[in-house]
Amino acid sequence: MPAVAVAEAEAEASDRPRRRRRHRVLRRLAVRVPQYVLIILVAASANFALPRLMPGSPIETLLGEDASRLPPEVIAKELADHGLDRPLLDQYGRYLAGLAEGDFGFSFRHRREVSSMLRERLPWTLLLVGTAIVISTILGVALAAFAVWRRGRRRDAASIALFTFLESTPPFWIGLLLLIWFGATLKWLPLFGSVSLDRTTGLERIGDIALHLILPAATLVLASVGATFLLARASLLGVVRDDYVLVARAKGLKERTIAVRHALPAASLPIATSVLLRVGGLAGGAVIVERVFSYRGVGTMMLEASLSRDYPVLQGGLFVLTAVVVGVNLLGDLLYPRLDPRVRR
Amino acid sequence: MKRGRRTSRTSRTLTIVGAVVLAVFGLLAAFGAALAPYEAGERAGRPFLEPSADHLLGTDDVGHDILSELMGGARVSLAIGLAAAAVAIVAGGLVGALAGYRRGAVDAALMRTVDLALVVPTIPLLIVLASYLERGMRSQILVVAVLLWAEPARIVRSQVLSVRERRYVLAAKTFGARGPYLLRRHVVPAVTPLLIAQFVRVVSIAILFEVALSFVGLGDPVRRSWGSMIQFATDRGAFLTGAWKWWIVPPGLCVAFVVCAFAFIGLSLEERVDRRLVRSTGT
Numbered sequence: 001m002p003a004v005a006v007a008e009a010e011a012e013a014s015d016r017p018r019r020r021r022r023h024r025v026l027r028r029l030a031v032r033v034p035q036y037v038l039i040i041l042v043a044a045s046a047n048f049a050l051p052r053l054m055p056g057s058p059i060e061t062l063l064g065e066d067a068s069r070l071p072p073e074v075i076a077k078e079l080a081d082h083g084l085d086r087p088l089l090d091q092y093g094r095y096l097a098g099l100a101e102g103d104f105g106f107s108f109r110h111r112r113e114v115s116s117m118l119r120e121r122l123p124w125t126l127l128l129v130g131t132a133i134v135i136s137t138i139l140g141v142a143l144a145a146f147a148v149w150r151r152g153r154r155r156d157a158a159s160i161a162l163f164t165f166l167e168s169t170p171p172f173w174i175g176l177l178l179l180i181w182f183g184a185t186l187k188w189l190p191l192f193g194s195v196s197l198d199r200t201t202g203l204e205r206i207g208d209i210a211l212h213l214i215l216p217a218a219t220l221v222l223a224s225v226g227a228t229f230l231l232a233r234a235s236l237l238g239v240v241r242d243d244y245v246l247v248a249r250a251k252g253l254k255e256r257t258i259a260v261r262h263a264l265p266a267a268s269l270p271i272a273t274s275v276l277l278r279v280g281g282l283a284g285g286a287v288i289v290e291r292v293f294s295y296r297g298v299g300t301m302m303l304e305a306s307l308s309r310d311y312p313v314l315q316g317g318l319f320v321l322t323a324v325v326v327g328v329n330l331l332g333d334l335l336y337p338r339l340d341p342r343v344r345r
Numbered sequence: 346m347k348r349g350r351r352t353s354r355t356s357r358t359l360t361i362v363g364a365v366v367l368a369v370f371g372l373l374a375a376f377g378a379a380l381a382p383y384e385a386g387e388r389a390g391r392p393f394l395e396p397s398a399d400h401l402l403g404t405d406d407v408g409h410d411i412l413s414e415l416m417g418g419a420r421v422s423l424a425i426g427l428a429a430a431a432v433a434i435v436a437g438g439l440v441g442a443l444a445g446y447r448r449g450a451v452d453a454a455l456m457r458t459v460d461l462a463l464v465v466p467t468i469p470l471l472i473v474l475a476s477y478l479e480r481g482m483r484s485q486i487l488v489v490a491v492l493l494w495a496e497p498a499r500i501v502r503s504q505v506l507s508v509r510e511r512r513y514v515l516a517a518k519t520f521g522a523r524g525p526y527l528l529r530r531h532v533v534p535a536v537t538p539l540l541i542a543q544f545v546r547v548v549s550i551a552i553l554f555e556v557a558l559s560f561v562g563l564g565d566p567v568r569r570s571w572g573s574m575i576q577f578a579t580d581r582g583a584f585l586t587g588a589w590k591w592w593i594v595p596p597g598l599c600v601a602f603v604v605c606a607f608a609f610i611g612l613s614l615e616e617r618v619d620r621r622l623v624r625s626t627g628t
Contacts, residue, residue, distance in 0.1 A: 039461050050477060157355040161362075164612065168549065168604035170556050173575060173597035180584040180593070284468030288557050292579075302469060303561050306476040314476055318469045325466050 025334065032333050036326045043322045047315040048095050052088075104319070105312035109305070114316040117301060122320060124194050125297035129279065129286050131213060132220035137275050139221065140228025145259050147229075148236040159233075163226035171223035171285045175292040178215050189215050192294035216286075216293045223289075224282055231274050235267040242266070269336075276332035280325040287321075356613030363609035370603050374423045377416035383409075385417045385569070393588065402591040406581045414569055415595055421570040422600065425485055426552035432490035433551070434544045437497030442536070444498070445505025456502070462495035471554060475563040482565050489554045497543045501536055508535045542614040549607035556600050571596040 070078075079085050086094075098105075104114035147159050183191040190196070194212050195205070239245065240263055248258045287299030294300060298317045305313035373380070382401075383389040386409065394404040402411035444455040471492055478484035508514060514531050522530070558564050559572025569577075578592040 035457070035460065038457070039464055042461055043465060050473075157358065160355070160612075161359065161609075164608050165601060165605045168553075168608050169601040170553055170560070170572075170597060172557065172560055173593070173600070176575070176579060176584065176589075176593055176597075180589050184584050280464065280466040284466045284471075287468050287472065288561060291561060299469075302472055306472050307562060309476060311476070314473050318466075318473050321466045321469045322464070325464060329464065 028333055028336070029330075032330065036330060039326055040323060043319055044096060044099055045092075047319060048092055050315075051311055099319075104316035107305075107310055107313045109308050109310045109313075114312050117313065118298070118316055118320050121296060121298045121301045121317075122324075124295060125283070125286060125290070125299060125321075126324070127209075128213065128216055128220065128290070128295060128297060129283050131217045132224065132286070133275065133279060133282055135217065136221040136225045137228055137271075140225045141232045141264070141271060143225070144229050144232035144236055145264065147233055148240060148263075149255060149259055160230070163229045166222060167226035167230075169223070171219055172288045172292050174222050175216065175219035175289050178219055179292060182215060194296045212293075212295075216289055216295050219289050219292070220282060220286060223285055224278065227278065228271070228275065232267065232271050235270045236263055239263045239267045272335070273332065276328055279328045283321050283325060356616050359609040360613045363606040366602050366606035367610070370419050370423065370599070370606070373416055373419040375420075377419050381410075381413035381416045383413040385413065387413075389413070393586075395587075396591050402595060403588065405577065405592065411574075411592055411595070414574060415571070415599065418569060418571040418574055418596060419599065419603075421482075421565070421568045422552055422555055422572070423603065425482060425489070425555045425570070426548050429486045429489035429493065429551040429555070430544055430548040432486060433493035433547050434497050434540055436490065437494035437543075438501050438536070438540055440494065441498040441501025442505055442532070445502040445509070448506075452502070455498070459495045459498050462492075463499075467492045468554075468557065471558060472561070472563065475558055480563065480566050482568065485555060485558060485564060488558075489551050492554065493547050493550060497540065497547065500539055500543060504536050504539055505532060508532050538614075538618045542611060542618050545607050545611035545614055549604045549611065552600065552604050552607070571600050 076085075084091065102115050104118065106112070107114055107117060110117065143159075147155070179191065182189045190212050194209065196208050196212075200208055245258060245262055248262050249255075253261075286297065287302060289295070290297045290299035291303050298321060302314055302317040304310075305317070378385065388408040389410040390400055390404045390408050392404060392406050392408045394400055394408075396403045400410050400412065402415065405411055405414070440455055440459070444452040471488060474488045474491065475484070478488065508531060511531075514527065517527060517531065555564070555570065556572035556575075559570045560576045562573075562576060564570060564573050574596045575593055578589065578596075583589045583592045
């Protein structure tokens with residue numbers, strides 16, 4: 001057979017599974033994407049409905065707590081300005097149209113667009129949560145692999161107990177203790193904020209941001225590494241009894257090679273799924289942890305808003321965080337087939 | 346075989362540890378007010394006292410005895426955690442049972458709602474809901490329950506679906522057994538252990554949520570819980586002085602012990618339920 005034909009045949013053979021994979025991804029997306037759109041729509045609608053369902057005048061929840069003390073003609077004008085005198089369905093349509101253009105309304109307290117506040121805050125939260133999830137996943141899986149390969153009854157019980165205890169500790173409390181120890185007592189790390197106020201540039205600024213990131217990220221890692229450990233341990237335990245691990249061992253492979261090349265890839269699917277599913281929980285935990293460190297993310301913004309009942313800011317924050325979680329889930333759907341060896345072949 | 350024994354010994358230890366811790370805190374919650382050295386809200390000494398024989402954990406910024414507050418906080422945190430979990434389990438159980446029983450369109454609609462509730466980030470939603478409602482114990486219970494009903498609903502649904510396909514249920518049906526009888530005789534006994542395990546799990550999450558909510562100032566403004574103790578301590582700058590050792594550390598440890606005790610018991614309950622599931626599907 002001429003060399004060109006062989007190459008073509010090989011190319012076709014290697015192309016076929018790829019096409020099949022793409023097909024599966026598309027089918028999966030066809031089911032998931034409408035669900036995600038629905039979730040976003042419901043979250044948006046809840047934000048629309050909540051202030052209108054709550055007891056008391058919508059003016060208070062939409063214009064701020066002091067609004068009802070204003071003279072009636074001012075209130076009427078404000079209502080008209082915000083389109084609140086129109087029929088509900090009309091209001092809803094305008095609300096959704098505004099949201100599609102990135103209009104999240106206007107903060108009562110800060111007298112500025114919620115969307116511009118979000119643009120300022122979201123990157124910090126993403127940086128914090130992203131750093132924490134990468135580190136806690138690597139750490140959790142590594143510890144689990146170690147625990148599974150060196151297992152014994154005592155050690156099993158101790159590790160389960162330890163990580164369950166870590167899971168049971170309020171994350172913000174861990175954060176406080178870290179802050180007290182490394183910030184206030186040893187004075188190694190900054191006490192608050194996400195970046196120093198004095199204007200630094202370039203490398204210095206990056207170093208400064210990293211320095212501010214250490215404590216909040218460490219807090220989130222400590223708070224979430226237990227769940228990763230327990231899950232990774234369970235799925236690795238399921239794998240190590242499989243035949244191919246026995247075969248690998250019979251071939252005389254080193255234990256570490258078996259762990260890294262055979263067991264971990266097989267166990268990675270449930271781990272990856274759970275990591276992606278937990279992004280939501282971690283983003284939520286970050287909200288509280290941000291407040292401990294006065295980190296300038298969405299969470300601190302929402303908590304400040306909750307105390308002054310600045311509803312548009314609260315709703316904008318919730319909406320954006322929901323969108324991030326949905327986005328991560330979508331990413332998971334796209335990556336899933338790449339991790340699943342049965343589809344990859 | 347060998348493995349089954351090994352895990353069950355571990356889980357027995359965990360259960361005993363959990364039960365002992367829970368018993369201690371349960372007693373504290375029930376009789377803490379009577380056992381505490383000082384009345385709640387009593388100005389027992391000068392502000393910011395360090396620990397001494399009179400005040401084992403010192404006093405706070407207005408002279409409340411911190412140990413007495415800690416003992417009182419047990420009741421608030423446990424009560425809210427248990428009540429919220431009860432509401433969540435009942436609601437989730439009903440939704441799950443309905444979805445599994447009716448199937449079809451009802452099932453699809455309910456389960457899409459469950460998916461939705463599972464995706465929305467919980468703590469941000471907790472904050473938004475809590476800001477809309479009046480601050481107080483009842484709304485705290487409600488808000489926490491709203492966030493936790495979805496997982497039990499999904500688990501109950503799949504259990505109901507699997508029970509209705511089992512041979513003994515089909516056999517009972519061919520003998521003419523009808524809805525209420527099947528429910529009482531077969532569905533409820535199959536679902537109850539799952540619900541109990543879920544309840545224990547949910548309590549531990551609910552307590553953590555309550556503590557977080559109180560810590561950020563969205564809790565009950567009147568009753569002092571472990572979360573609001575930590576909040577007050579940080580707001581009064583307890584970490585700049587040495588006061589954090591007796592003001593911030595103890596309430597956090599109490600939360601961790603209680604939540605961990607529930608988690609331990611939940612772990613072994615789940616394991617036991619799992620084994621029953623394996624047995625009943627295996628035969």
